[in-house]
Amino acid sequence: MATFDDVTERRRTEERMTHLAHHDTLTNLPNRSMFRERLDQALSETQAAPAAILSLDLDRFKAVNDTFGHPAGDWLLKCVAERLRRCLRSDKDVVARFGGDEFAIIQFNIKAAADAEKLAKRIIEVIGKPYRDKGREMHVGVSLGIALYPGDGRDVDTLLTNADMALYRGKSEGRNIYRFFEPGMDAMVRERRALEADLEAALPRREFELDFQPILDIASGDIVGAEALMRWRSPSRGLVPPDDFIAAAEEIGLIVQLGDWALRRTCGVAAGWPRDMRMAVNVSAAQIKSSGFARSVISALAFSGMPAHRLELEITETVMMDESDAVLRTLGQLRGLGVRIALDDFGTGYSSLGYLRRFPVDKIKIDRSFIRDLDKRDTAAIVRTVIALGTELGITVTAEGVETAAQLDMLRKAGCGEAQGFLIGVPAKASEVSRLLRSQASLRRSG
Ligand code: C2E
Numbered sequence: 001m002a003t004f005d006d007v008t009e010r011r012r013t014e015e016r017m018t019h020l021a022h023h024d025t026l027t028n029l030p031n032r033s034m035f036r037e038r039l040d041q042a043l044s045e046t047q048a049a050p051a052a053i054l055s056l057d058l059d060r061f062k063a064v065n066d067t068f069g070h071p072a073g074d075w076l077l078k079c080v081a082e083r084l085r086r087c088l089r090s091d092k093d094v095v096a097r098f099g100g101d102e103f104a105i106i107q108f109n110i111k112a113a114a115d116a117e118k119l120a121k122r123i124i125e126v127i128g129k130p131y132r133d134k135g136r137e138m139h140v141g142v143s144l145g146i147a148l149y150p151g152d153g154r155d156v157d158t159l160l161t162n163a164d165m166a167l168y169r170g171k172s173e174g175r176n177i178y179r180f181f182e183p184g185m186d187a188m189v190r191e192r193r194a195l196e197a198d199l200e201a202a203l204p205r206r207e208f209e210l211d212f213q214p215i216l217d218i219a220s221g222d223i224v225g226a227e228a229l230m231r232w233r234s235p236s237r238g239l240v241p242p243d244d245f246i247a248a249a250e251e252i253g254l255i256v257q258l259g260d261w262a263l264r265r266t267c268g269v270a271a272g273w274p275r276d277m278r279m280a281v282n283v284s285a286a287q288i289k290s291s292g293f294a295r296s297v298i299s300a301l302a303f304s305g306m307p308a309h310r311l312e313l314e315i316t317e318t319v320m321m322d323e324s325d326a327v328l329r330t331l332g333q334l335r336g337l338g339v340r341i342a343l344d345d346f347g348t349g350y351s352s353l354g355y356l357r358r359f360p361v362d363k364i365k366i367d368r369s370f371i372r373d374l375d376k377r378d379t380a381a382i383v384r385t386v387i388a389l390g391t392e393l394g395i396t397v398t399a400e401g402v403e404t405a406a407q408l409d410m411l412r413k414a415g416c417g418e419a420q421g422f423l424i425g426v427p428a429k430a431s432e433v434s435r436l437l438r439s440q441a442s443l444r445r446s447g
């Protein structure tokens, strides 16, 4: 009997070990290695039926962890696992947890891509419903990438990579999205990854530069400030404009360090310029959301000796759209020190006037797309209205992208405070702007 017990016990232990090796301990779902095994098995059958491989990644899961703590995050992951399990139609299908907030699904025996699409839509709907625990309510979303067997690949690695590729693409377009793999996607993703890798290396290699674009006070005709605009001088890519790399820098979190560098550098440049010149720096939402932002601004000011009222932070509406009050509190704190806040690209987003009530700004910058169309009656009416609104609220209005004398003339007549654009000056090296300022000062002395 003893021997029999020993054998059973040993077998049980072995079974437990195998189970552990193949399952995720938190959710008890199959893990990555089990998932691969099952897929490999199915594909090796001689006449394997079409299947879909779905790669999943939760949206905003980090926020749940940060806000409610890790035990709540773990509980939520278990709920997600259970909901996913229930989304599957056949018990042959597999849902696995790959780790963190990553999951994957094999949907066997599909008739058409539409079957996978239906499943993806159902998952987005089911996962997006609130999670309630101990009186708390949590929300997450999910994004999915889908690869189809045999069209998108015939082996496990290719299928998984392609599903990930589609997921990655979906994530870059927004949240709560599903995307099918498409040929050409891999080239795009590879290119983006290469850009991100180059970007990571660029800061320690000092490949970033700032150009400065002068800002004109329309009534006096004086240059009263300048905006710092970032450029990336990459040895392999040449001079890269910010529109091509800021979004990637935000995605990989580099923008916090990079923005900090821009702030310090701008304040440093300001120290050598006339005392009444204002310096504008663009800041991303991700920077303001990072915990050390206020400290980083204060330290840049202190280090350079530049007074706070000369610094202007240009933010976009996405900053105001943030649900948390922390961002508005940070901006309020900085504004309390005298730092000015400008609302950039006004008119391009939601342009909700509610933002102007939620947070008082010092400046509105009308986006250059409006100035370009200033000769159109409707656009001109909008621009005049924004200028009047600014006057009424005591907010400076700056027109961006002023390229012709006719545009400047019209803005002057409408009572616009400031202008910026190629007509006044193109973005240039600090030393060149400095020369312009000196000649302006000497003109003023002689006039
Ligand atoms: P923005 O803040 O609206 O900057 C103005 C952009 O308009 C600049 O493009 C400038 O070169 C361009 N511009 C100025 N005058 C004219 C004109 O008369 N006509 C035309 N067609 N364009 C004009 P740039 O330098 O390519 O910057 C693009 C955007 O990149 C900026 O838009 C800003 O949102 C972002 N950016 C630039 N530097 C930084 C930075 O240091 N940090 C962050 N977070 N974003 C930055």
Ligand code: MG
Pocket (backbone or CB within 6 Å): 227, 282, 314, 344
């Ligand atoms: Mg700007």
Ligand code: MG
Pocket (backbone or CB within 6 Å): 344, 345, 365, 367, 368, 400
């Ligand atoms: Mg702008």
